[in-house]
Amino acid sequence: MATKKKIGKVAESAKKVAPSTFERAMKKVGVTAPKAKPATNWDLHQEIEAFLFRQSEMLDAKQWAAYIDLFANDGVYWAPSLPEHEHWDGKPAIFIEDRDLMSVRMKRVLHPNAWSQQAEWATNHIVSNIAIEHVGKDGTIQVRSRFHMMEMRRDDLRHFGGIYRHTLKRTKDSFLIQLQRVDLFNAQAAYEYVLQVWV
Amino acid sequence: MLQERVPNIAKLVEPDRVHRLCYADPDIFELEIRQIFEKTWQYCGHESQIPKTGDFWTFQIGRQPTVMVRGHDGNISVLYNRCPHRGVQVCGSRNGNAGAALTCPYHSWRFHLDGSIESVPLEKGYLGTRFDRENPAFHMKKAARVDSYRGFIFANLAADGPTLTEFLGEARIAIDDMCDRSPVGKVKVVFPCNRVVQRSNWKFFMENQIDAMHPSSTHMSTGQAAAEVERKIGRETGEKPLHYHMLSAFTTPFDKWDLLETVGYPYGHTILTGYMGLRPTDRDTLEHEAILEKAYGKAKKDEFLSRNIHHCLLYPAVSIQSPLQQLRVLRPQAANRTLSEIWHFRLVGAPEAIYRRSLWYFNLVNSPSTLVNADDLENWQRGQWGLTSDGGDWVSFHRDFGRDQDDGQVIRSTNGCSEAPMRSQFRAWLKYMTAGTA
Numbered sequence: 001m002a003t004k005k006k007i008g009k010v011a012e013s014a015k016k017v018a019p020s021t022f023e024r025a026m027k028k029v030g031v032t033a034p035k036a037k038p039a040t041n042w043d044l045h046q047e048i049e050a051f052l053f054r055q056s057e058m059l060d061a062k063q064w065a066a067y068i069d070l071f072a073n074d075g076v077y078w079a080p081s082l083p084e085h086e087h088w089d090g091k092p093a094i095f096i097e098d099r100d101l102m103s104v105r106m107k108r109v110l111h112p113n114a115w116s117q118q119a120e121w122a123t124n125h126i127v128s129n130i131a132i133e134h135v136g137k138d139g140t141i142q143v144r145s146r147f148h149m150m151e152m153r154r155d156d157l158r159h160f161g162g163i164y165r166h167t168l169k170r171t172k173d174s175f176l177i178q179l180q181r182v183d184l185f186n187a188q189a190a191y192e193y194v195l196q197v198w199v
Numbered sequence: 200m201l202q203e204r205v206p207n208i209a210k211l212v213e214p215d216r217v218h219r220l221c222y223a224d225p226d227i228f229e230l231e232i233r234q235i236f237e238k239t240w241q242y243c244g245h246e247s248q249i250p251k252t253g254d255f256w257t258f259q260i261g262r263q264p265t266v267m268v269r270g271h272d273g274n275i276s277v278l279y280n281r282c283p284h285r286g287v288q289v290c291g292s293r294n295g296n297a298g299a300a301l302t303c304p305y306h307s308w309r310f311h312l313d314g315s316i317e318s319v320p321l322e323k324g325y326l327g328t329r330f331d332r333e334n335p336a337f338h339m340k341k342a343a344r345v346d347s348y349r350g351f352i353f354a355n356l357a358a359d360g361p362t363l364t365e366f367l368g369e370a371r372i373a374i375d376d377m378c379d380r381s382p383v384g385k386v387k388v389v390f391p392c393n394r395v396v397q398r399s400n401w402k403f404f405m406e407n408q409i410d411a412m413h414p415s416s417t418h419m420s421t422g423q424a425a426a427e428v429e430r431k432i433g434r435e436t437g438e439k440p441l442h443y444h445m446l447s448a449f450t451t452p453f454d455k456w457d458l459l460e461t462v463g464y465p466y467g468h469t470i471l472t473g474y475m476g477l478r479p480t481d482r483d484t485l486e487h488e489a490i491l492e493k494a495y496g497k498a499k500k501d502e503f504l505s506r507n508i509h510h511c512l513l514y515p516a517v518s519i520q521s522p523l524q525q526l527r528v529l530r531p532q533a534a535n536r537t538l539s540e541i542w543h544f545r546l547v548g549a550p551e552a553i554y555r556r557s558l559w560y561f562n563l564v565n566s567p568s569t570l571v572n573a574d575d576l577e578n579w580q581r582g583q584w585g586l587t588s589d590g591g592d593w594v595s596f597h598r599d600f601g602r603d604q605d606d607g608q609v610i611r612s613t614n615g616c617s618e619a620p621m622r623s624q625f626r627a628w629l630k631y632m633t634a635g636t637a
Binding site: 079081082090091092093094095096100101103104105106107108109111112113114115116119188189190191192193194195196 | 389390391393394395396397398417419420421423424425427428431432443446538543551554555558561562563566567568569570572573574576577578
């Protein structure tokens with residue numbers, strides 16, 4: 001058995017992340033205001049801001065492999081169906097992917113027979129309202145931000161927006177994403193077509 | 200009359216081909232709404248969506264905004280979601296609890312949970328007028344008929360026609376196959392459902408579900424991508440997670456799909472057999488089978504688990520994938536626009552692992568970030584564009600034509616890739632569309 005864990009088996013490690021990630025006492029975690037006090041550590045704030053900006057630019061530049069590499073080996077990208085979901089375990093989700101499933105998604109969109117990819121499309125992400133919610137003794141950082149994504153597909157524009165919650169691990173010169181939780185504010189509106197890559 | 204605006208409907212459907220207008224013409228769509236969606240049994244929802252008194256769930260039958268409500272006696276009513284006073288929609292959210300009575304927000308007319316009138320403010324103002332609280336015209340209108348099968352609620356806006364039991368006929372096996380996998384014969388919805396709009400005619404969906412020819416072509420990208428990662432995980436860990444197989448199965452070649460079988464029933468219901476090879480013998484499956492054997496005995500359990508269904512369609516709007524407890528129901532909005540609700544069910548009393556397994560399918564295939572349906576919706580939209588053009592008039596359903604086993608009622612094919620189920624659906628379609636004109 002390799003040491004690398006798969007989704008479904010990472011539940012235990014993720015549960016350790018979850019309590020500090022989400023205010024368990026609050027049922028509607030997706031719609032609460034940030035817990036952060038005004039930033040005091042501006043160096044850290046700016047470093048995180050640059051990281052989040054770079055991540056969203058990777059999406060818009062369709063640099064899928066680099067995007068996946070921002071995640072830790074046991075990192076998870078999760079977009080819950082409902083804001084009150086505190087963990088993906090056993091819950092329907094809009095997205096729930098570890099790096100392996102992310103690479104399935106990447107390989108699909110890069111496949112010459114991914115017919116839906118023949119249409120011209122592009123996204124434009126804006127990330128803002130960044131708040132550092134918690135810095136753990138182990139160096140784990142909880143960050144909350146707002147995003148707005150516009151997507152052009154053929155002649156249509158769509159909008160998605162909501163809250164990112166990143167659980168970041170420090171590396172030597174940057175961060176790795178342990179968990180990215182994406183609460184789409186329009187997660188429960190009917191989808192005109194579907195979402196083909198991460199938001 | 201719409202039927203006069205589309206006078207030659209019978210000429211649009213031939214045994215081996217249909218005219219493109221069946222998919223693209225707005226008048227034909229309106230006629231479908233009247234003749235099919237508002238005259239046949241339509242799936243409303245599952246009883247577990249509204250467990251408590253006053254719980255309601257809104258949806259649409261044909262053009263009619265409707266709501267199903269749980270009454271004080273536990274019975275479920277299906278009502279037109281409008282106040283008889285000025286027509287205002289009474290239930291304004293997709294679902295919720297109405298409390299003891301349904302209240303119109305505009306002038307506070309109140310209705311019992313079965314739609315009959317409870318109270319009207321300043322009722323004395325109606326003395327000597329034609330207002331009559333006993334007259335159903337002053338109630339929230341009820342669907343002509345409501346019935347359910349094993350917790351699945353259907354309504355029919357027409358008073359005449361077959362009963363639900365007659366209508367479902369042998370296709371009820373889709374619901375049986377789902378429920379019988381629970382040791383107590385019951386399923387419960389998992390909230391929330393997913394809702395996705397396809398910009399194409401509803402029939403593209405109904406035909407696609409039992410079209411065994413399409414997966415190898417449409418879904419090759421996902422099948423190969425998943426197979427690659429599945430092999431990598433196999434090398435690294437020595438085991439391949441089952442949910443990867445749900446995707447890599449799309450690499451199955453055409454000739455394997457052709458080994459499946461199709462059945463088409465008189466009211467348009469259709470079945471594609473086979474189960475994408477998802478009959479594993481792992482510990483979770485064996486535990487589940489043991490629980491079923493304890494509940495039903497060996498003979499019944501074997502009977503239940505030997506059913507062979509990939510998709511079963513309850514015409515015109517429901518697709519059930521019973522081995523994975525998923526249901527999709529269509530709410531057509533225009534000739535070129537269809538809303539689908541996608542539901543997942545939990546088998547009451549079955550092992551948690553069985554639920555987790557089907558949840559993977561729901562999340563990977565049936566979620567808004569679907570790795571599979573993205574290419575389906577794309578192809579149907581391109582199909583809709585093509586059928587709106589003058590580049591050709593006919594849609595070809597010739598594959599294996601002439602080799603159907605057709606007793607005049609049921610059409611079977613032992614070629615999974617046969618277009619027999621489409622021919623069968625259109626035979627039913629023509630009957631519905633021309634009913635009452637002979």
